[in-house]
Structures are given as C-alpha cells and as structure tokens.
Amino acid sequence: MGKFFDDIKPQHEEFIAAQKMFFVATAPLSAQGHVNLSPKGLDSFRIFSPTKVAYLDIVGSGNETSAHILENNRITFMFCAFDGPPNILRLYGKGYTVLPGDPEWPELSAHFVLLPATRQIIVADIHKVQTSCGFGVPLYEYTGERDHAAKWAANKGPEGLELYKAEKNRISLDGLPTDLAR
Numbered sequence: 596m597g598k599f600f601d602d603i604k605p606q607h608e609e610f611i612a613a614q615k616m617f618f619v620a621t622a623p624l625s626a627q628g629h630v631n632l633s634p635k636g637l638d639s640f641r642i643f644s645p646t647k648v649a650y651l652d653i654v655g656s657g658n659e660t661s662a663h664i665l666e667n668n669r670i671t672f673m674f675c676a677f678d679g680p681p682n683i684l685r686l687y688g689k690g691y692t693v694l695p696g697d698p699e700w701p702e703l704s705a706h707f708v709l710l711p712a713t714r715q716i717i718v719a720d721i722h723k724v725q726t727s728c729g730f731g732v733p734l735y736e737y738t739g740e741r742d743h744a745a746k747w748a749a750n751k752g753p754e755g756l757e758l759y760k761a762e763k764n765r766i767s768l769d770g771l772p773t774d775l776a777r
Contacts, residue, residue, distance in 0.1 A: 602645035603686070605610060610684055611642065611674055615737045618673040619650070619717070621663035621690075626633040628769040631659035637740055641673075641706050646721045647704060648672070648686060649693075653712040653744055654760060660717055661774050662767030670719050678736070681729035688719035692774040712748035714760065715774065716721040 600607070604677055609616075617640055622630040639651040652660070670690035676682040692700045703716050748756060756762040765776040 597725050597727040600726075601650070601722070603642060603721060603724055604645070607684055607726070608642050610676070610682060611640065613679075614676070616675075616677070617650075619660055619676075620671040621660050621669060623663055623767070623769050623771060624667050628647065628771075629659070631657075631663060631768075633660065637710070637744075639707065643706075647718070648688070648721060649706075649716050649718040651704075651707040651709070651713060652715045652717050653710055654714045654748065654756060654764065656763060657768060658714070658764035658773040658775060659767050660690075661692045661715065661764075662771040664692060664717070664771075665774055666771055670717070672719070675732045676729055677732065678734060681732060683727045683729040683732065685725045685727075686719070686721045687725070688721040689725040689751065690717055690719040692716070693718055694774055699722045710745060710748070711753075712744050712756065714764065 615717055616634060616636045618628065618634055620632045622628065634652060637653070640648065640701070649651050660670070668689040668691065670688050672686040674684045685719070693703055703718065751759060760775055765773055767773060
C-alpha cells in the first residue's frame, strides 16, 4: 500500500540519487488538452531541500512541461526502481521555469553540468511525497547514457538551437505559451 509524506525524507533522497531515470508529468487545465509524461535522465535532478527540487531541462521536440506549469503550476515526478527491491516514489508539487538570464539562473545552474542543449531549469516546491510497491515494474540493467542530444546540439550549433527553440518550444501542443515566449 502507498504511504504519504509531507516532504522528502532522507530515505527518499537516497532512493532518488540511485535512479538513472525519472518521469515528469504535467497537464493543462483544459479537459481537451494533452497530458504530458516525459522520461528524463542525464544526471539532471537535484534536491535542494526536503520541499524543493529542480531538474536541468534540455531542448526537445516540444516544451509541454513549461507551458503547463506556466498555466497552472502542477507537476509530478515519478522515480521507479528498475533494479533492487521494487519501489515507486512520486513527488507532487507546484513548479516554475527558470531561463538563462533569469535572476535565479546563476545560483541554480551552478548545481548542474550545463550541456550544449540546455534549455531551462524546472523548479518545484513539493507538498506531498508518495511511495508505493512497484511490484509490476520489470527489472532492467543500466548500460549507460545516450549521446544523441549532445551530438544533435553540436550539429545545430548555438544559432541553430535558438532557431529550433523559437520554432518548436515557444508554444505547446495545445497552443499554450511556454516561458520561452516571454
């Protein structure tokens, strides 16, 4: 059975640190809008306190997370044990986007290895933590990170990345603006 907590406990932090992958879920307010669920990796997640987390977000084909949290702030993170004892951990929170040039950027970005495809940092204030069994999650073996994002970004170059973000990352699938549109 699931257990709920008001914040991230040391055992949760230890579990999160051992995971190579996590998922981010957001949704627009509109019932016709698309729920977004994105896998993340690349050692991009940080815990700043029992109630504050962030992840380094790289350029992708869309920017749904930014659009949804700009509209309603809701965000959920999920971590699954793919090895060892079964476990699922969810962090429920209110998020916001920090862009290069924002006042928080220098302090937050210092906690990450910035990549050529770095787009933004997503920050969340956590108000609920849930653990559950994870009995149905299969076992997988971690064999390494993919280098496709780095190669893609290098091929695009700085100007190409900015053009791509302007074309693909300013408006969501449902027509909502992202923080890149400001």
